[in-house]
Amino acid sequence: MSAKYPSLSPYTYCADNPVKLVDPNGEEVIISGEASKDFFKEVRKGAKEFGISVKIDNNGILSAKYRGKGPVSKEGQLFLDAVNDISVKVEINAINNKKGTDSEYMFGGAFGGNELYGETIDGVWINQFSVAKQTVIPSELKDMDEFYGLPGRTSLHEITEAYKGAKIAMSENVISSAIGSSNPLYRRAHSGAIPQSGPINRYCYDAQDNPTDCDSAKWIDWNAKYGVNEKNLKTTKVY
Ligand SMILES: [Zn+2]
Numbered sequence: 001m002s003a004k005y006p007s008l009s010p011y012t013y014c015a016d017n018p019v020k021l022v023d024p025n026g027e028e029v030i031i032s033g034e035a036s037k038d039f040f041k042e043v044r045k046g047a048k049e050f051g052i053s054v055k056i057d058n059n060g061i062l063s064a065k066y067r068g069k070g071p072v073s074k075e076g077q078l079f080l081d082a083v084n085d086i087s088v089k090v091e092i093n094a095i096n097n098k099k100g101t102d103s104e105y106m107f108g109g110a111f112g113g114n115e116l117y118g119e120t121i122d123g124v125w126i127n128q129f130s131v132a133k134q135t136v137i138p139s140e141l142k143d144m145d146e147f148y149g150l151p152g153r154t155s156l157h158e159i160t161e162a163y164k165g166a167k168i169a170m171s172e173n174v175i176s177s178a179i180g181s182s183n184p185l186y187r188r189a190h191s192g193a194i195p196q197s198g199p200i201n202r203y204c205y206d207a208q209d210n211p212t213d214c215d216s217a218k219w220i221d222w223n224a225k226y227g228v229n230e231k232n233l234k235t236t237k238v239y
Contacts, residue, residue, distance in 0.1 A: 029062040029083050029159060031092045036060055038138035039094035039155060042145070046152025050076030054083075075194045079156050082163035087129045087170065090162045094136050097234070104236045107200050107222040108144060109136040109158040111186045113176045114166045125173075130166035134158050143233050147224050150197035157196045165189030203228055 031039055040056050047054045051068020064083040066072045072080065082090060093112075097103045112133030119126055141154045168185055169176050176185040201224075204217035214220065218238055224231040 028085060028088065029090045029092065031056065031060045031062060031094060033092070033094040035094040035096050035136075035138050036092075038142075039092060039136055042138050042141055042152045042155035043159070044152065046145075046150075046154075046156040047079060049150070049152065050079065050156075052076055052079060075156070078160050078163075078194055082160050085163070088163055088166040089129070089131045090159055090166070091131060091133050092136055092159065092162070093133070094138055097137050097139060103135075103137055105220075105238075106135070106137070107202070107234055108140045108154060109134060109161075111161060111165060111176075111183070111189065114162070114169050116169060116173070116175055128170055130170050132162035132166035132169075134162040140234060144200060144224055145197045147231060147233070148197035153194070153197040156194045158193075161189050161193035164192040168192075198224060199226065200224060200233070201226065201230075 031043075033039075040054075040062075043062070044054050047064060050066075050073055052064050052066050052072075054062060054064045056062055062083055064080055066076060066080060068076075082088070091112075095103050112135055114130050114132040116128065116130050118128035136155065136158050138155070141158070145151050145154050165176055165185060165188075168174075168188055174185065176183065176189075200222055202214065203221045203223065204212055204214035205219040205221070206212040206216065207218045209219070220236040220238065221229075221232055222234040222236075223229065224233055
């Protein structure tokens with residue numbers, strides 16, 4: 001890079017590119033929020049299944065080490081990449097499910113989109129990195145993962161989904177917003193992540209308890225497995 005841009009100096013690079021610069025400093029996955037301890041517990045269980053031990057420091061920064069025998073699995077490697085890749089910072093906001101708040105209207109976790117930082121010189125990115133955001137509700141992730149018998153698995157899904165989204169955003173030079181299933185980048189991040197422990201299905205009902213479209217629903221049920229009332233994990237009343 002320095003051979004290609006011989007005149008580059010820290011001064012000119014900031015003057016030419018007034019973008020916000022943040023130094024990647026090792027905070028690759030950072031967990032915060034009222035339920036951060038609960039989320040870490042789930043991550044620890046999930047990582048253990050892949051032979052990985054994890055630690056969290058006082059600032060919520062996650063570290064991970066593979067301690068298994070033989071080569072690490074593809075999923076395990078993806079999780080290690082999310083934790084160690086200095087070009088992506090994953091910010092996890094761990095919350096409790098509370099009545100009357102946004103957490104009521106989602107189950108388990110939500111893709112929060114990502115931002116791109118760095119600079120371009122003649123259209124070439126240098127020092128590019130991304131911050132990806134993800135909201136999680138550890139108590140719900142725990143419920144579904146226990147139901148499917150894969151402890152902690154969906155917590156690793158949430159981390160690697162945010163990471164994958166950021167990697168796609170970086171390679172295609174697009175920023176992804178925090179929107180749901182209609183967001184094509186989100187769909188790709190979701191399917192490229194470590195798979196969830198199992199499906200969660202949402203069923204929406206009107207005030208007379210008849211099935212309806214979810215925009216006009218009065219009740220929403222989140223069920224595990226396929227089919228109505230297979231295993232109810234959460235019911236939300238829409239006010
Ligand atoms: Zn997902």
